[in-house]
Amino acid sequence: MSKRIDVEHLNVYYGDFLAVEDVNINIDSRSVTAFIGPSGCGKSTFLRTLNRMHEVIPGAYAKGKVMLDGEDLYGKGVDPVTVRSMVGMVFQRPNPFPTMSIRDNVLAGVKLNNKKISRSAADELVESSLKGANLWNEVKDRLDKPGSGLSGGQQQRLCIARTMAVKPDVVLMDEPCSALDPISTIAIEDLIHELKEQFTVVIVTHNMQQAQRVADKTAFFNIEGTGKPGKLVEFDETATIFQNPKQKATEDYVSGRFG
Numbered sequence: 001m002s003k004r005i006d007v008e009h010l011n012v013y014y015g016d017f018l019a020v021e022d023v024n025i026n027i028d029s030r031s032v033t034a035f036i037g038p039s040g041c042g043k044s045t046f047l048r049t050l051n052r053m054h055e056v057i058p059g060a061y062a063k064g065k066v067m068l069d070g071e072d073l074y075g076k077g078v079d080p081v082t083v084r085s086m087v088g089m090v091f092q093r094p095n096p097f098p099t100m101s102i103r104d105n106v107l108a109g110v111k112l113n114n115k116k117i118s119r120s121a122a123d124e125l126v127e128s129s130l131k132g133a134n135l136w137n138e139v140k141d142r143l144d145k146p147g148s149g150l151s152g153g154q155q156q157r158l159c160i161a162r163t164m165a166v167k168p169d170v171v172l173m174d175e176p177c178s179a180l181d182p183i184s185t186i187a188i189e190d191l192i193h194e195l196k197e198q199f200t201v202v203i204v205t206h207n208m209q210q211a212q213r214v215a216d217k218t219a220f221f222n223i224e225g226t227g228k229p230g231k232l233v234e235f236d237e238t239a240t241i242f243q244n245p246k247q248k249a250t251e252d253y254v255s256g257r258f259g
């Protein structure tokens with residue numbers, strides 16, 4: 001079930017360093033939101049706070065609220081492992097478990113969450129997840145072969161199938177196409193359009209055309225200089241951000257004047 005995300009006064013630190021300052025944003029369910037901005041402005045750092053993934057980095061912590069349909073992911077007693085099953089993540093480089101079969105790769109996240117399922121339920125989940133990731137037809141005859149035998153684009157769709165199998169509410173994607181060729185990139189972008197029927201999707205991308213192709217809304221982050229924190233400058237409909245932004249910094253960035 002897709003859920004909305006509401007972030008209030010979120011600050012993210014690496015030790016003493018304030019990397020992202022005071023983000024407030026409301027992300028609709030069943031939508032695709034793109035995060036854009038120059039290198040080092042904190043897009044990935046902020047994205048990781050949406051499923052508490054930053055907590056695996058020693059010294060990293062966040063202050064503020066991230067609410068999923070009104071429930072604070074940072075509330076007392078909330079288990080980060082549960083958070084990550086509700087808010088899945090797809091990374092820049094496809095990272096299937098190389099020696100594991102395609103089938104077991106799809107089920108890896110489910111098993112990690114200690115969910116016990118029957119063989120037939122597992123078969124159904126593998127099929128529906130691979131179909132959902134537009135990969136089924138390409139792999140259905142070799143489910144027991146290792147995931148590493150797939151092309152980069154297929155591996156990334158396998159990782160998306162693995163994320164979908166856990167049935168999250170939100171899917172976060174950190175530059176999911178940056179390691180892929182143009183054809184695989186189009187396959188992932190097509191998939192993102194389909195994913196928003198079931199999930200809330202948030203994607204970090206350096207590719208402005210990609211943001212315009214896939215995102216309903218776009219958030220522009222910026223940084224004033226080295227050592228300064230990244231900030232959310234403007235968040236609006238994607239067409240507004242690219243054609244009629246309110247902030248000069250946004251206009252300069254989307255028109256290629258810096259970054």
Ligand SMILES: Nc1ncnc2c1ncn2[C@@H]1O[C@H](COP(=O)(O)OP(=O)(O)OP(=O)(O)O)[C@@H](O)[C@H]1O
Pocket residue numbers: 014019037038039040041042043044045046057230
């Ligand atoms: N693991 C880390 N430890 C310490 N500082 C970090 C770490 N990861 C990122 N930072 C710092 O936090 C700031 C934001 O980095 P982040 O990677 O989130 O930016 P970004 O906008 O995603 O950049 P890019 O577009 O280059 O991926 C930068 O100053 C970066 O050096």
